[in-house]
Structures are given as C-alpha cells and as structure tokens.
Amino acid sequence: MILLTGFQPFGGETTNPSWTAAGGAAAVLRAEGHDAQAVELPCVFGESIEVLEAALERYGPDVVLCAGQAGGRARVSLERIAINCDDARIPDNAGNAPVDEPVVPGGPAAYFSSLPLKAALAALDAAQIPAEVSQTAGTYVCNHTFYGLMNVLRLRPKTRGGFVHVPYAAGQVLRGSGTPSLPVELMTEALAVVVRTALAVSADLKLAAGATH
Template identity: 30%
Template sequence: MDNMKRNVVVTGFEPFGEHTVNASWVAVQELKKLGLGNDVDLHVLEVPVEYQAVQRIIPTLWKRYKPQLVVHVGLSGMATTVTLEKCGHNEGYKGLDNCGFCPDGHCCVDGGPHCIDSVIDMDSVCKRMAASGLGVAVSVSKDAGRYLCDFTYYTSLYLSHGRSAFIHVPPLGKPYSGEELGRALQAILQEMLDILARAEEEIQCQQRD
C-alpha cells in the first residue's frame, strides 16, 4: 500500500461576471506546475460556473479517480486572504449562473443536511500556515457565499462524506500573484494530506488494538 500513489483532484472555475480572468483557475494551474510530491498524482480541472454542470461533473471526479482528497478553489472578489472554508450549505442558491439558470428550490440536494462540515480541521491548517512563513495570509470562514463555490463544495462534501475542502482566493494582484497563490495552495494541500494521513494511521492503530 505504501508504494501506491494517492490521487488528489483540484478544481478551479472559469471566468464569470466582471472577472474575465478567474484567479482560482490560474492558481490551480500554478499548483499543477509545482505538484504535490512524488507520491501524489495531481489531477486538475476547470469547472464551468453552471449549477447543472457541477451536478454532472463532481460525481464523475469521485468515480473516475477515487481520490484521497478533492479540493475546490474559487474566486472571491471580496477576499484579501486565502480563505479555508469549513462547511458547505444546502439552501439559499438564488444567484443566476453563467447560463442564467438557478436551481429548483434554491438547494443542492433535496432532503440533504442544512450544512456539511469538512473532516479536515481548517483551524489547524490555518495555524500551521501562519507559523510556516509562507508569506501569504490564510484565514478561515464558515460561509462560502451561496453561489457556485458553496454549491460545488456542498455537492462534493455530500458525495465524499466530508473528504473535500474549499479554498477561496482573492483576485490576481489583490494582493497576490498567480505564482504566490499556487505556492500557497501547494503548502495548504500538503498540510491537509498530512492531517488525513495521521487520522488514518490513528484509525488503523485503534483497529489493531
């Protein structure tokens, strides 16, 4: 098992609204260049800013790659830090997507929980990043915004039983470059993978005991 590579999937979004360049996809492409080490197969994908496309694409990522972790990266025009989202929300989706579509009932999953938390302790990741001298400010949030970012996160959390993460990045140059955002994603994802690996080791130890 030790010599098997771990699959990690990271998505960014296409341009939308006034954002003719989406910093999330730029950052993900920079991360792809950097990689996550020799023991990780990193798969990246640009996701349309469309509710129905998200509902079609996210399940196929889980089926195709059987990833250890899926991380979605999105752009927040209001963000000035790299922001780790703790949870996804099921209801409140009233904003129209790039196709002018809005989901029936304004929700992700009929009858799904109101909110789903990631199994990853985002506060712990944030503290590690603050202590790492990364040079990029990292913060934590409980509200991914009730648009395609939140919708994607909830969908992924629902399918993965919490083995997903969502990271919001600010627009390019406000204040970070694409390269800086890519380096930040690399450090954050490596920390997330360490947290998951430690949790799995603890479970295996408990099973042996």
C-alpha cells in the same frame, strides 16, 4: 491521489485565478512526486457538481481541494461549512439564478469540510501567506459545489475534501483602487500548502480561528 479544481471565469471576468492556481498547484505537487490532477469546473449550478462527480469517479482521489474566486476578500479563505441553499445574486454562466432552492432536496442543512483547516491555517501562516478560516462560502456556485462535494464524500469516508476561496488576482484589479488582491503564484502555493497539510495531518489542531460576527 490528489484532485484539485477551479472554476471558469464568471460575472464578466475574463480569467478566474482559482483555476490558474488549481492547475499550478497540481503541477507543483506532481513535481514533488505526488499523483495530482486538476479539473476546471463550469460556473453553472448543477453542471459543476456533475463535472466534479465525473472527476471523482475517474481519479478516485484521497484528497479533494476545490477552489473558487471570492473577489473582495483579502485572504485565502479556508471554508469551514457548506449549506444546503442556492441563492444567486447574479446569474451563473448559463443564465440560471436559483433563489432559496436546496442544493440537494432533502439533504442535511450543512456539511463541514473534512480537511484539517486549523493545521492548514498554521502552515499558511508559517509560509507568510495571508489566510483565514471562513464561516461562509456564500450561496452561489462555490457553495453549491462545496455542498455537492461533501454530499458525495459522505459515501467515501476515506476521501477528505473541502473548499478554498481565493481573492482577485493582482491583474484583475485597478492599481490604486483599494480592492484586495494576491499574486496568482501565492495562491498556487497556498493550495499546495493545504494539500500537503491534508496529506500529513490526520487530527486537526485546536486553534482559535472563529468569528464574532
């Protein structure tokens, strides 16, 4: 079973392409014969993990792919690592703005994604979808949720999970502004590609996709 998640709009936006893409990818995967569900998460510290944990209990997935919006990025970002730190530059949708607080008190400094990121990157490149391996998921609700997911999955060793950031959707940016964006249809296919790769690949590829800064 496959669980995909996206977020509610935040920061004054009226849409969040991560949720549109997650719902679309679940539909695509179901049409291919997979058991897939999509769940919308609140953009709220704490609550996002609670809703995610409830979905994990309800569906018992084998693969979990959470998605969030990273406005300003030009590529679909396959997140490598979640850190145990909440440091909000802007309040969440409930007005919370934690600074230098742990996601899980006493938890490890970080968790790594258990998805085959390099193989997914190769598959996205083959599909001509702009993608990258990202070394930071930020310190906002996306990283918070990613860390919470991996903290839960440490007790579910048969379940693989991780996080993907998507750019703004084309309709969210002003034409000619220079702000990067992608069509939602491309983001939808990107999430489906990542899931298909996770289902097909057990050992990840050795492929250079690091960063110098």
